[in-house]
Amino acid sequence: MLGDPRTVRITGDDTAAIYRRTDDADAEQRPEDYRDKPVAEAYVWCGLTSGNGARALWLLLLPFMVANLAHWMRPSSRGRRRTIRVYGVLVRLLGLTLTVLLVAAACEVALDLTAWQCAGTPSCADDRAWLGFLSPEVSGGGWWSQPGRRLALAALVPAALTGLLWYLSHRTWSAYESAQPYPQQQEQEEDTHRSALSRPGFWYGRPFVARLRAAHTAAGLLTVAAAVATSAARHDRAAGGLALLDGAGRVLEGVLIAGGLIVVYVLCRRGRKDTTVDAHLDRMVVTVLPLASLAVLALCLLYAGWDRPDWVSSGRLPGDQTFGGITLVQGLLVLALAVAATVLYRSDPLSGTALRGLGGPCVAMLACALGGVMSGGVAQRVGDWLDGSATPGDTDAPLPGPPVLLSWQAAMIPLLLVVVLLLVLLFGVRTLRRRRLEQARVEREYPGERPHESRTRKIARVRATAALTDSAPVLIGCVAAITLLLGAGALTGAWMTGEVPGVAAAGAPGFIGGAAQTAQALGSWLIGFGFILFVTWGRRAYRDASARRTIGILWDVGTFWPRAAHPFAPPCYAERAVPDLTWRMATWTQKTEGRLIISGHSQGSVLAAAAAWQLSPAVRKGVGLLTYGSPLQRLYGRWFPAHFGPAALTALHREVDCWRNLHRPTDPIGGPIGLEGECGPAVDHPPLKDPLAYGRTQTHPLPAPILGHSEYQADPAFDEEREELLQRLRPAVTRGLGAVPSQPGPDSEGSQGSSGRSSG
Structure with missing residues (x-):
């Protein structure tokens, strides 16, 4: 990150720490040497999000993490505190x-x-x-x-x-x-337009998680x-x-x-109390309730x-009543959640909100589906193992097998997969159409170049594929709706017949009966196979860098948020990372009376914004933001509008000294922020060219790569924007702190720099 193999840890531990180049370790003692140049620091937080292979077991907690996401996806609202x-x-x-x-x-x-x-x-x-x-x-x-x-x-x-x-x-x-959060934040004034992430107790969930x-x-x-x-x-x-x-x-x-x-x-x-730092631990609930239940x-x-x-x-045993009751309650809760989300969305209908405010209920439905698939998969496979070659529900089977409802749910899996396959085909056709449109745009963006069909098609394909991210709400909404309907069908079938699908359809015409038996058997094997694949994929994620990068995108989003709905969800790394960054920035500015630029890439840009929100207004005025490949608006603004909506980002733009954002049309994660200078210069730089050169040139004698989400520093615009931000801060700088980032190594993913960068 720092572009130098000789580094020294300034503060922190083996889990997360601040590093400098060895030559810059004593920069505060030599202010005259840094009067015209910044001191680069890098905050490395990979120890919070990755580790040994045992952490792959956290994937078993995925339903809990997804349910926790639904809490933070509530729509933005005005005056609907009760809702x-x-x-x-x-x-x-x-x-x-x-x-x-x-x-x-x-x-x-x-x-x-x-x-x-x-x-x-x-x-x-x-x-x-x-x-x-x-x-x-x-x-x-x-x-x-x-x-x-x-x-x-x-x-x-x-x-x-x-x-x-x-x-x-x-x-x-x-x-x-x-x-512990930085104590100065308790002096901040309440602002209705500021994100809840700026509240003093937002990143301190110790008492609440203990009660949960x-x-x-x-x-x-x-x-x-x-x-x-x-x-x-x-x-x-x-x-x-x-x-x-x-x-x-x-x-x-x-x-x-x-x-x-x-x-x-x-x-x-x-619920959560984040307006102040809640340090009260309810011992009666935390200690007595589990012990009484154990007794x-x-x-x-x-x-x-x-x-x-x-x-x-x-x-x-009465498992049908148990699992049927759980399924019914979950369906009713999802429907009630959809009603509450609709009421909130209509009170403040922000354009661009995913699924018109129904993102939370849809994700909650997927959490229930994941829990059902994992629990049903284990039960089905153990039942198949114990009864040998017999089919559960057959009259000649040695064991009655798992509850009937689980067999009905398994029979619905092939139908769901058919729907998902149709959606994938639909998005594939749309991507092909978009690729044709992008081919014309690519030729216009590289004037004077000799067109090459394969090169143009490759660039257009990357752009069209990157745009699929914006179709995620449609896919998630359709899958959630179909899952709810199929779950209701499985529940109805189990309660009306009291038999597994194949046995219940035994008297039906040959085709229907055979289809029911095939769906039951196929679904049973699919959910069992899916569960095994899920665990092995999670294990592979900690051995294979490419698999880790793919899973890490979703994992970093899911574990960014505090545990507000489920205490058994994977831990929130931001509850350590954000206070770390806030303490470092606040103490450094107080000690040196200097100003700084915090630079963040991908998920690191979200941490940068969260840390800037936690600063006091006086310190925040001396901070510049440089974000690139940032999902702040494209992902967080759409799915978490109550916390990263236009009002919150506009308030952050107004309160920091300066903010610039770089993005590419080939980036499937990052995108523009969309603030057009309401409170200062526009945040977004015009879209960067990717690749930097269409064909071979004097500067690029070999074909320039399509970088997509990575290596933003390779674009000359990065150095230009960084230097412009430093020039803006320099008149007030007595000892500078700026950003001189470089591409992190394979062991530095998930790193965020208060003066460096992050790769999420």
Whole structure:
């Protein structure tokens, strides 16, 4: 980044730090040597977003991250504070259903398929020696062979999963959310046009995430307790056994209902508080709620393990009601979220907002779909493995298999893929048409050059492909709508027939019955294969630079935002990076009475803007911004209008000393900011030529590459704009700090410079 192999760390640690060239390490002690040139610094934050291969497991938390994105995608609004609160509550409740869904899937695999069905079926248990001590026939009626004790033992698996999620969230919470913001920000005045990212407590989510984590941990433990206790209570009521056991079961069911209501109340009672730095940690909720839920789980395990000699496992546990209820609640929450988003959008209809304000509900629907595919995929594959070559739902299958709803959902996957394929074909045709239009533009932009058909076609293809980013809202909206309809169809089919699709259509005409069986089998394999592919792709992302770059684009956006809807989402790196940059800029300007330019590329430009918002107004007036390949308007402005809308970016333009933005038509991520000088010179530089030369020239004797999103410093306009910004700041500079960036190495991605640059 600094263009010199000799660097020294100025401040920071191994996770994120500020670096300088070794020759510039003592620049403050030699002000006369830097009176006419800047001191370059680079902020490297790759340790916050990448690491060893174990971090690929974070991809398993993708549904939680996507649900968290839905919280920040709410439309901009005016005077709709109550609707904004309702929107936040709905997203938090939807995040809670995802936790319950994940734990319920673990219960389905461990309790229902393994401990209840397979261990209770001699033909299944005989083939698996590790289940022998749980089988009544294999173990000869051993102590663990009673169904209640089998369920109690298997319940340790989903309980351990809940504990693991708590541990990961607590560990990252201590490392990320605990970063202290710069105290000077508490003196800022409230501005209705300024982004919420400028508020003092925006990047300090420690207390709120702790409350969320306690509620979700309690919900997970109560889900496990309910899976064990309700099965035993159902047997006690049906068998007419001891009144004491029947009464204990009813009491525990009441306690579980009360615990669920308490969790919902804690979740809805209070949202994020970012107008001030919220340092109050509610120990009663954070500590007592998970421990009380753990105690309830222990009581339920003791209750289920009580001696019941006449209890025999048969059929399925009530998983259909569980997964059906979760699916129904999620659908209703998404619809309610769409209503709230529509009300907010109509109060302040900003042009360019993705899906007319429905981006949040659509993304929330995709989060539910991802959670369903991951949970259903695991259950389907484990069910197929346990019952051998039989098809779940067949009359001759040794096991009843997973809940019927999961089979119906699997049968809908091929239909969804057909719709996605049609959309891809549609976008492919549009891209071909756009490429033809771009070919004429390319020839006009390089006058005097001898046309070369293959060169022109290549440049036009890159431009047309880069424009596909702007079609993402249509794709996401269509997929979300189709997913909602297919989910409703799967739920209706499961409740009306009570059988898997292939069996339910057995009496239909041959074509329909065969299509249903094929869709069920194909969908079952697809979601299982998709889950495995998902994990392996995530692992590959930490070994292959190209795969890491592709995934990193979406990952950096998803983990930029604080955890406001789900505490088990991957940690927010900006809660460490933004305070780091703010502290560095504020302390440097106070110490030297100098001014600076903060330069950011791609996601680094978003961090640069966020850090500038956190500065006090006096310090912000001495800051210049140089952004390039920036998604501030093209991505963040469209999908997150409440925080990066035109009013917020205009206020930032007005409050910083100067701001220039570079972009290319071949860049699929970056784009223009769109501020036309309402409060100073226009932000956007005219689109840069890419490639720099069409054919071979004296300056470019070899064919110039098409750079797209990378290497903006290779364009002469970069040096010109940087020098112009430095000249603008120089009259007030006593000791300068500016930007002399270079392309970062492969280990520097995700780096942001308060005087350097970032590659997201």
